[in-house]
Amino acid sequence: MSVAQFHHFQTPPLSVFSLLSSFYLSLFFCVIRRMVFSASLYQASTSSSFLHERSLSSSSSSTLLTAPPLFFSPSTLSGKQSCSQNKLVVHAKRLSGLEEAMRIRRERELRSTRKFRRRPPLRRGRVSPRLPVPDHIPKPPYLSSSLLPELSPEHQIHDSEGIIKMRAACELAARVLNYAGTLVRPSVTTNEIDKAVHQMIIEAGAYPSPLGYGGFPKSVCTSVNECMCHGIPDSRQLQDGDIINIDVTVYLNGYHGDTSKTFLCGNVDDPLKRLIKVTEECLERGIAVCKDGASFKKIGKRISEHAEKYGYSVVERFVGHGVGTVFHSEPIILHHRNEKPGCMVEGQTFTIEPILTMGSIECVTWPDNWTTLTADGGPAVQFEHTILITRTGAEILTLC
């Protein structure tokens, strides 16, 4: 279950950062284009003289490297320079051919990525009363208040005994999530999924962490189609072609394990399947940079790079978090490009849980104060693992 970023980190400097990087990228292509354009203009006007001029120049390639190609103009070129010009045309053409091929491929992919049956807008169903939890199951401390707990400032770094308990909680969360996924099919309600998840968790002697957290009324988050996260299970039946993220957190022996996946309901359109695949890959790539001493900002960089390749956007509002004896703590894990300082430490546990959209990352929250949708109604996909930082990498704890 992700944390909403209200006060922690402001986004403007980050947006400026990503604006700058895309600015430099387009500047680069602009330069290439201008090189090709002015060079081919020149070639057109002098192509007849190239053949005999070529023999005049032999040592001009070094001038190419030192002279800024953007500013030459055909009228000022001597014969000697014109030949390096010719080489430039060849190189620039090759580059521009590559750029053009990449652009065409990207556009074709984007077109096929975006065309899909528009899903009907998500509507709120009826939310059933809270399910009871047997007395013998230990409860987390936040149940005493319906206010959202403050994010704990302490990083959660475990000794070997703590790691064993983290493993157990996370493994249970993963088993529950897998089971929940088997229930996804048309006509099943998210409330039925909640009930099944609740039952399995209490049978394992654990507490469903979302239940009562900041007043959350159910045992699991079920986020359908354009719901980014924190969907409340209700009487809505899943429809053929829906996608649904199920986010399971369990509290076992004093430790939380947190994981989520997006599942397909019936026949899902290919563009949506691709968004799902890429989001899962983003999570894997984010995890791949983790190890003792690595900086947190690498996670956002990797995830953004991969998402951008497909023209997808990374949601900034919801972030990963430290997890362990406390449900939500520092470090905040940003999934987008950022300059947040800080490094990972061996024995530390936190979640990575990127949400990707096909377009805007603006969101709207329903009056229930939880359910958050994309403002443009486009689909959103999320995947999440709890990981343990080791000396050489990261161990995914929420596997079974």
Ligand SMILES: *[C@@H]1O[C@H](CO)[C@@H](O)[C@H](O)[C@H]1NC(C)=O
């Ligand atoms: C949502 O939050 C607002 C402002 O904090 C509060 O007034 C309202 O009662 C909350 N709604 C629910 C359903 O909890």
